[in-house]
Amino acid sequence: MKADTVIEVLICGAGAAGLTLAIDLARRGVAFRLVEKRNQPFAGSRGKGIQPRTQEVFEDLGIIDRIVAAGGIYPRMRAYRDDGTFVEKDMGERADPTPAEPYQIALMVPQFLTEKVMRERLSELGHHVEFGLELVAFEQDEECVTARLAGQSGEEVVRCRYLIGADGGRSFVRGSLGVDFPGKTLGVRALVADVSLTGLDRQAWHQFNSGDMQRMVSICPLAGTDLFQIQAPIPPEGEVDRSAQALQQMITERTGRSDIQVQSVSWASAYSTNARLAERYRIGRAFLVGDAAHIHPPTGGQGLNTSVQDAYNLGWKLAAVLGGAPNRLLDSYEEERRPVAEAMLGLTTDLLEAAKRGGMQRGREVRQLDIGYRGSSLAFNPPGRHGNLLAGDRAPDAPVRGAAGSARRLFDLFTGPHWTLIGYEAAGDVVKGHEGLHIHRIGGGCELEDEDGHFRDAYGLALGEWVLIRPDGYVAAIVAAGDTAKLRCSFEEAGLNGPL
Incomplete structure (x- = not known):
């Protein structure tokens, strides 16, 4: 040893x-x-969706x-009818990016x-x-x-x-x-497999027998690869043959098509669905x-x-x-x-x-853009504050312009392991400096200008207010000008060093 x-x-x-x-x-x-x-x-594709917050x-x-270059967006779902015709639909909403939420599509x-x-x-x-x-x-x-x-x-x-x-x-x-x-077992056992196959195009997520838990099978092209992912419910008990031949037989039986041919299996797994949470x-x-x-x-x-x-x-x-x-x-x-x-x-x-x-x-x-921690012991709001943004919420993005003329984003300011403190039309020094804290001011005559009002709309700060952003991109505190008490609490909890 x-x-x-x-x-x-x-x-x-x-x-x-x-x-x-x-x-x-x-x-x-x-x-x-x-x-x-x-x-x-x-070697498998079990978790293939990357949501906007991630x-x-x-x-x-x-x-x-690199992540975007490695994959792609989800294709439309193509649901086949028994007669071979089909309808197509999006798996979810395809919202456009906004200044506050630059990523909207999984x-x-x-x-x-x-x-x-x-x-x-x-x-x-x-x-x-x-x-x-x-x-x-x-x-x-x-x-x-x-x-x-x-x-x-x-x-x-x-x-x-x-x-x-x-x-x-x-x-x-x-x-x-x-x-x-x-927790509990949810009564569905399923097979998932990454395979090479022919007979289906890569422009759609192909689904057969939707809603039939005995015959359903979906076959999705895996972005960034030449593979398809097969998903299918299977009997609750018994051995599962995950060979190419067995998958071929299942697809033929469930689709009624002989033109879909499984060439090889890269990875396959059988699992029972559960919902469990550690105490x-x-x-x-x-x-x-x-x-x-x-x-x-x-x-x-x-x-x-x-x-x-x-x-x-x-x-x-x-x-x-x-x-x-x-x-x-x-x-x-x-x-x-x-x-x-x-x-x-x-x-x-x-x-x-x-x-x-x-x-x-x-x-x-x-x-997952609406996940937040408003009830957290780390969230500090001024008394009586109302509005769309409170401490504990995800900190929105917004385009701003530097005093030297360069276009910037709030996310540029947040990137890195530090905390970020932003004053809106704030004069003077609310703090004298802390190790691990970056301080910025937005407004007329400041280092950054909110020329299109996106910061104002997203954060809803009053003139002179400050917002403290945690290293993980959530609002830690919102404070009025000169009110350092709540900031002091946040700093002490986080171990930020330096004088107020």
């Missing part, structure tokens, strides 16, 4: 949640290791252009491509995934977590300040912590993120996105506490994210029931 090594964070599981957390910690200079018990990256997260992490990016882009970004930041290394035991005390890892070269002991279970629906971390995972997200120095904390039906394309945003919420808080912020800041992770997952489970379950009836339609609710 190798000698003990000491790090700040050990992340177990290198899916989208683990990779998001690793990228965020890497850019903050936090010492961590990211281990994955698989010997190689996940696109905003990916912009901040520096990978949005992207289709197979999970293996998304995670490939994320690993490349992690490598740029000087880190990598340690494949073939499994967490087999751990214990914790008030000072640290002592973890035992096993791999091809033997076992080693790692001591860390915090342990992150990003290890999926059958989480070893969750089980070892004794955290209950209540706790944190036990001492151990945290659960992603599927380790919640599992749900794939309807609505919510899973990978919720997992990414779990990690995005936790990353800056871990870094802050490791840098001296009060430990209670970490309690806000469960406080903020568990209700989001609970609501998401309800949404995806409802969409599954609609899919069983052949009438699923995705609306604004799946885009």
Whole structure:
């Protein structure tokens, strides 16, 4: 057994949640290791939808252009009738971008491509995934977590300040912590497979026997690849043959067509749909993120996105506490994210029931742009404030113009691991400076001008008010000119250093 090594964070599981957390910690200079018990990256497309809010997260992490280039948008759904004719419809609303919401349409990016882009970004930041290394035991005390890892070269002991279970629906971390995972099985067992096939064009998502849970099958071209994804309900029990020949037979029987020919299978999985939510997200120095904390039906394309945003919420808080912020800041992770997952489970379950009836339609609710934390202990509003934007809400984007004439966006100001404080037509210094805080002013004679009024419309600030934006792009506080008390509370909670 190798000698003990000491790090700040050990992340177990290198899916989208683990990779998001690793990228965020890497850019903050936090010492961590990211281990994955698989010997190689996940090869399937299980989570293929990237919702608008996650696109905003990916912009901040520096990978949005690569993600867009790796995939594409969802094709229209082509629902076939028994006589071979069909109707086409969009899977969801196709809203146009707005100044406040620059991303409105879900992207289709197979999970293996998304995670490939994320690993490349992690490598740029000087880190990598340690494949073939499994967490087999751990214990914790008030000072640290002592973890035992096993791999091809033997076992080693790692001591860390915090342990992150990003290890999926059958989480070893969750089980070892004794955290209950209540919920229910939803009575649908399904097959999903990435295949090469001929006989269908790539301009539509082909669906046969919609609403018939015995005969339904959908075949979707996977953007960024030459593959198609097959999705089909299957009997609740029994072995599942996932060979090309078996899939070919199923497609022929369910479609009545002999021209659709499966050439090969890249990846396939059979699963039972469940809706389950961990009763706790944190036990001492151990945290659960992603599927380790919640599992749900794939309807609505919510899973990978919720997992990414779990990690995005936790990353800056871990870094802050490791840098001296009060430990209670970490309690806000469960406080903020568990209700989001609970609501998401309800949404995806409802969409599954609609899919069983052949009438699923995705609306604004799946885009995740309205997720917020208004009830959070980290949200500070002035007494009596009303309006569209309150502390805890997602911070909108807006175009502004620099004093030197350059076009800018608020998201440009937010990008990075820092906090952002913006004054609207604000004079004087509301604070004298804090490490990790960027301060900007918008208005006449300021560094930035709201020439088209988009900032005013999105934020609804009174003259002289200030808005404080968290590192994860949510409003932390809105304060009147000269009222530093609420800012002081936010700064103290976050461990920001420096005089007011």
